[in-house]
Amino acid sequence: MKNFADSETLAVTKSWSGFTKERRLALLKEVLSLDDRLSAISISRVFADGTVYVNLEKPLAPDERGTVLLDFEEMLKERVDIGLTVWCEPLGDKSTLRNLRGIEIRAERVEDPRR
Numbered sequence: 879m880k881n882f883a884d885s886e887t888l889a890v891t892k893s894w895s896g897f898t899k900e901r902r903l904a905l906l907k908e909v910l911s912l913d914d915r916l917s918a919i920s921i922s923r924v925f926a927d928g929t930v931y932v933n934l935e936k937p938l939a940p941d942e943r944g945t946v947l948l949d950f951e952e953m954l955k956e957r958v959d960i961g962l963t964v965w966c967e968p969l970g971d972k973s974t975l976r977n978l979r980g981i982e983i984r985a986e987r988v989e990d991p992r993r
């Protein structure tokens with residue numbers, strides 16, 4: 879069984895890094911407009927390193943939510959840039975016990991050998 883948490887993430891191309899913040903946001907919104915299922919998604923933050931944070935504007939069932947987010951990320955990789963990754967904004971955990979755990983998530987990016 880492959881542990882995907884240890885997999886390297888592809889880096890964005892130089893063209894994505896060179897776009898302005900407004901251009902990046904426009905490209906993402908253009909992809910959102912291509913599929914009605916993506917209407918539940920709104921772009922929260924976009925970074926030059928390819929990280930895209932989204933919010934869900936309407937409640938989705940857990941199985942539907944995962945599919946919609948993965949489909950959106952796949953569309954972004956195909957139409958905009960291979961190095962883009964989608965993260966759903968956390969809603970915030972109200973449990974003080976879970977908040978005390980101090981979990982930190984780190985990710986590294988690598989260059990795509992095909993580019």
